[in-house]
Amino acid sequence: MYAEIISIGHEILMGEIVDTNAQYLASRLPSLGYEVRWMHQVGDNMNHLVDILKKGLERSDLILTTGGLGPTADDLTRESIGAAVDEELYIDPEQLEILRGWFLRRGREMPIRNTKQAHRIASASVVPNPVGTAPGWWVEKNGKIVAAMPGPPQELQVMWENETSVRLRGKSTGRVVLSRTLKTFTLSEGEVDEKITPVLGLDNPYVGVYAKFDGIHVRIIATGDSDAAARRLLEPTEARIRELLEETIWGIDDESPEERVGELLKQKGLTLSVMESCSGGLLAEKITDVPGASSFFVGGIVSYATEVKIASGVDPAVIEKYGVISAETALAMAEAVRTKLNTDVGIGVTGVAGPDSMDDKLVGEVHIGIVHPGGTRTISGSYPPRRHLVRNRAAVGALLGLWQELRELQ
Amino acid sequence: MYAEIISIGHEILMGEIVDTNAQYLASRLPSLGYEVRWMHQVGDNMNHLVDILKKGLERSDLILTTGGLGPTADDLTRESIGAAVDEELYIDPEQLEILRGWFLRRGREMPIRNTKQAHRIASASVVPNPVGTAPGWWVEKNGKIVAAMPGPPQELQVMWENETSVRLRGKSTGRVVLSRTLKTFTLSEGEVDEKITPVLGLDNPYVGVYAKFDGIHVRIIATGDSDAAARRLLEPTEARIRELLEETIWGIDDESPEERVGELLKQKGLTLSVMESCSGGLLAEKITDVPGASSFFVGGIVSYATEVKIASGVDPAVIEKYGVISAETALAMAEAVRTKLNTDVGIGVTGVAGPDSMDDKLVGEVHIGIVHPGGTRTISGSYPPRRHLVRNRAAVGALLGLWQELRELQ
Numbered sequence: 082m083y084a085e086i087i088s089i090g091h092e093i094l095m096g097e098i099v100d101t102n103a104q105y106l107a108s109r110l111p112s113l114g115y116e117v118r119w120m121h122q123v124g125d126n127m128n129h130l131v132d133i134l135k136k137g138l139e140r141s142d143l144i145l146t147t148g149g150l151g152p153t154a155d156d157l158t159r160e161s162i163g164a165a166v167d168e169e170l171y172i173d174p175e176q177l178e179i180l181r182g183w184f185l186r187r188g189r190e191m192p193i194r195n196t197k198q199a200h201r202i203a204s205a206s207v208v209p210n211p212v213g214t215a216p217g218w219w220v221e222k223n224g225k226i227v228a229a230m231p232g233p234p235q236e237l238q239v240m241w242e243n244e245t246s247v248r249l250r251g252k253s254t255g256r257v258v259l260s261r262t263l264k265t266f267t268l269s270e271g272e273v274d275e276k277i278t279p280v281l282g283l284d285n286p287y288v289g290v291y292a293k294f295d296g297i298h299v300r301i302i303a304t305g306d307s308d309a310a311a312r313r314l315l316e317p318t319e320a321r322i323r324e325l326l327e328e329t330i331w332g333i334d335d336e337s338p339e340e341r342v343g344e345l346l347k348q349k350g351l352t353l354s355v356m357e358s359c360s361g362g363l364l365a366e367k368i369t370d371v372p373g374a375s376s377f378f379v380g381g382i383v384s385y386a387t388e389v390k391i392a393s394g395v396d397p398a399v400i401e402k403y404g405v406i407s408a409e410t411a412l413a414m415a416e417a418v419r420t421k422l423n424t425d426v427g428i429g430v431t432g433v434a435g436p437d438s439m440d441d442k443l444v445g446e447v448h449i450g451i452v453h454p455g456g457t458r459t460i461s462g463s464y465p466p467r468r469h470l471v472r473n474r475a476a477v478g479a480l481l482g483l484w485q486e487l488r489e490l491q
Numbered sequence: 492m493y494a495e496i497i498s499i500g501h502e503i504l505m506g507e508i509v510d511t512n513a514q515y516l517a518s519r520l521p522s523l524g525y526e527v528r529w530m531h532q533v534g535d536n537m538n539h540l541v542d543i544l545k546k547g548l549e550r551s552d553l554i555l556t557t558g559g560l561g562p563t564a565d566d567l568t569r570e571s572i573g574a575a576v577d578e579e580l581y582i583d584p585e586q587l588e589i590l591r592g593w594f595l596r597r598g599r600e601m602p603i604r605n606t607k608q609a610h611r612i613a614s615a616s617v618v619p620n621p622v623g624t625a626p627g628w629w630v631e632k633n634g635k636i637v638a639a640m641p642g643p644p645q646e647l648q649v650m651w652e653n654e655t656s657v658r659l660r661g662k663s664t665g666r667v668v669l670s671r672t673l674k675t676f677t678l679s680e681g682e683v684d685e686k687i688t689p690v691l692g693l694d695n696p697y698v699g700v701y702a703k704f705d706g707i708h709v710r711i712i713a714t715g716d717s718d719a720a721a722r723r724l725l726e727p728t729e730a731r732i733r734e735l736l737e738e739t740i741w742g743i744d745d746e747s748p749e750e751r752v753g754e755l756l757k758q759k760g761l762t763l764s765v766m767e768s769c770s771g772g773l774l775a776e777k778i779t780d781v782p783g784a785s786s787f788f789v790g791g792i793v794s795y796a797t798e799v800k801i802a803s804g805v806d807p808a809v810i811e812k813y814g815v816i817s818a819e820t821a822l823a824m825a826e827a828v829r830t831k832l833n834t835d836v837g838i839g840v841t842g843v844a845g846p847d848s849m850d851d852k853l854v855g856e857v858h859i860g861i862v863h864p865g866g867t868r869t870i871s872g873s874y875p876p877r878r879h880l881v882r883n884r885a886a887v888g889a890l891l892g893l894w895q896e897l898r899e900l901q
Contacts, residue, residue: 093514093530094517094527094528094530095517095518095521095527096514096515096516096517096518096519096520096527097518098514099509099510099511100509100513100514101509101532101534103510104503104506104508104509104510105506105507105749106506107503107504107505108505108506108507109506110506111505116503117504117505117506118533118534118536118539119531119532119539120503120510120531120532120533121529121530121531121532122529123528123529123530124528126528129528131531154514172624194677220782221623239597239637244687264583280807292776318762345662353722354792358670360776361776361778361779361784362772362773362774362775362779362791362793363772363776363778364772364777365771365772365776365793365795366771366773366775366776367777368768368772369771369772369793369795369844370771370879371845372845372876372878374771374795375795375796378794378795379791379796379798379799380792380794380796380799381772381791381793381795382791383765383775383779383790383791383792383793384788384790384793385784385785385788385790386789386790386832388832388833389789389832391543392831392832408605412576421802422763422796422802423798424800432744434779435782436782448631452900455571461654466782468782472780
């Protein structure tokens with residue numbers, strides 16, 4: 082069955098914001114049995130909205146809208162859906178009470194203009210919004226569904242999770258598409274391709290190999306008449322790929338390197354410190370981005386200037402002999418910060434982020450040193466010479482290198 | 492005059508990528524005299540593409556497309572434009588030579604399938620792509636323009652800057668919309684509103700006040716029959732607002748706090764070091780994100796654990812007396828890192844990023860200490876209790892606080 086997504090708001094057409102809502106919804110529809118064929122962004126213009134809604138109702142089974150549910154004259158989603166399905170709007174007394182209560186709990190009287198948010202049509206049921214005033218709509222008419230949700234991403238996501246996706250489950254008679262991404266580290270794209278040859282070349286499940294900044298990803302896409310049927314195709318293929326790629330798989334789907342490293346450190350009861358130069362704080366920032374990092378992360382040193390490395394315990398003779406941009410210095414940084422901050426594990430990162438080369442080393446050269454209770458490791462690499470990319474690859478490389486070491490640690 | 496943007500690719504409809512190209516183009520069209528009224532994402536499906544192109548040619552003056560210009564059977568933009576304007580495709584010999592040369596310079600023979608990228612119709616001129624193989628198209632027919640550009644953002648942006656935007660300049664007889672954003676720090680939304688009352692309430696130039704994570708923004712939007720006419724409205728208003736808000740304006744348009752701080756530090760020949768806990772490396776990361784930061788940024792300490800603060804020179808008596816989450820500790824951190832790394836300026840940041848409260852302090856409480864050759868300053872604030880937001884506000888607050896101090900420094 083076919084779905085269409087409409088994002089509503091003048092600020093999208095002015096290029097003031099990126100429409101991330103459409104991507105959020107699009108990524109979730111295939112597993113519910115809907116194929117997205119159209120996405121649109123339109124302004125707060127009733128003619129345009131009614132036009133695209135009518136067109137959508139002709140060619141699609143499901144229309145999801147985001148935005149235009151606020152209390153102002155600009156908010157035209159309710160009126161436009163009413164016009165598109167040819168129904169009159171009226172005030173829903175129950176919803177009006179809910180809105181009044183929302184304001185009352187915040188010690189305020191409901192402004193008159195918010196009455197608009199209690200409007201509905203006969204075919205619509207009102208969908209509660211636990212994090213804002215704008216309720217959604219769920220409209221079912223002539224075998225078609227229109228679900229209207231608010232524009233602020235946080236409100237949209239809560240409503241989608243708690244309400245809209247729940248109501249949609251089982252509504253589609255269309256094919257269900259499930260996917261699973263297995264993320265690997267260490268292997269090249271060609272090596273992954275070679276190892277998983279036995280599962281490649283099929284249409285369903287389809288298996289694709291993609292090079293990403295955090296390693297090579299293997300994506301499995303399975304299509305079936307039901308969730309169970311799609312799962313029966315996906316799961317054996319996933320199991321087979323896991324056998325073939327073994328311990329090079331560090332995570333799945335939305336998992337991040339910092340989450341996986343954090344889990345292992347907590348599990349093994351180890352503490353971590355880092356000393357970084359070219360990544361400039363990004364490694365510490367990623368690690369501490371995960372709630373609860375304080376249970377294993379003690380601290381970091383951003384040793385941008387060479388003097389800071391030396392003052393933090395890196396042997397100047399190592400720097401003198403091998404250069405600041407070297408595997409030996411990266412390892413000395415890891416050892417120094419581990420000693421200085423008294424942790425079980427230390428990481429050192431040095432390299433050239435650019436735009437200028439340094440010490441005759443080209444932009445993109447990165448060295449990572451890891452010291453842990455089971456031993457030491459260095460990783461050296463050379464990345465495309467773009468500052469943002471080099472910094473990111475350096476931080477992610479350090480995390481994934483550590484993940485591998487920790488995994489093997491008894 | 493009206494514009495329409497069409498982003499093409501199966502991966503957008505699957506929710507695998509966010510369509511940032513549409514926002515990039517939308518933000519640039521108003522200053523060229525085009526009003527964007529529709530944006531669409533469609534798959535690699537010729538029927539759908541032709542359908543939306545025909546509809547766009549009926550109601551808009553300009554259609555911009557991104558994606559679908561590669562060499563594979565899935566890349567259908569050229570064929571679809573041809574069908575929409577009813578013209579046959581043929582091989583352009585000149586373009587074929589250019590493509591062959593592109594591969595030759597990389598020591599390879601051109602694959603047969605790339606011949607597709609030398610196709611064109613009589614109304615199209617081929618637009619060079621200096622960073623990839625996919626050339627664009629520029630089609631002018633019956634007073635309408637269709638400009639097709641590649642999907643990879645880097646290729647799109649180079650082609651837009653060098654070619655498409657240049658060709659579009661002066662084509663529109665529509666009203667030109669120019670905007671300017673003035674970014675302030677220290678004042679509240681209400682205070683900004685009050686100060687700029689004399690320029691508020693007009694339709695053209697329209698002045699709006701917006702609360703953002705890096706302070707209050709004032710946006711001026713001026714519309715005129717030409718670039719010059721719009722400029723004549725915009726510029727006096729900008730000058731007037733600058734008078735009214737004086738030195739609270741720290742930047743304009745796309746400028747970032749870290750760029751502005753870096754400029755001032757370089758200009759005054761001062762060096763900087765930071766000690767941060769709740770921001771976890773984000774402050775150092777932002778500072779070093781700007782190329783050339785090594786000329787003033789010496790280093791940072793991410794003192795996540797209290798022991799690291801003490802080992803880095805923060806007086807334990809200060810922590811004992813005022814608590815880790817206090818203005819006094821933030822200032823002591825700034826002083827300690829400034830002394831330890833021997834810099835002119837030191838910043839300390841402490842706070843509770845959450846999700847859990849700490850030392851009886853609520854999530855969102857942040858303290859910033861700044862020590863510089865002219866004196867010291869502390870800034871304390873309380874932000875909405877969302878981890879990502881608290882960390883960001885803390886880092887940006889530290890940068891803007893420093894910017895103000897440096898500006899006033901003789």
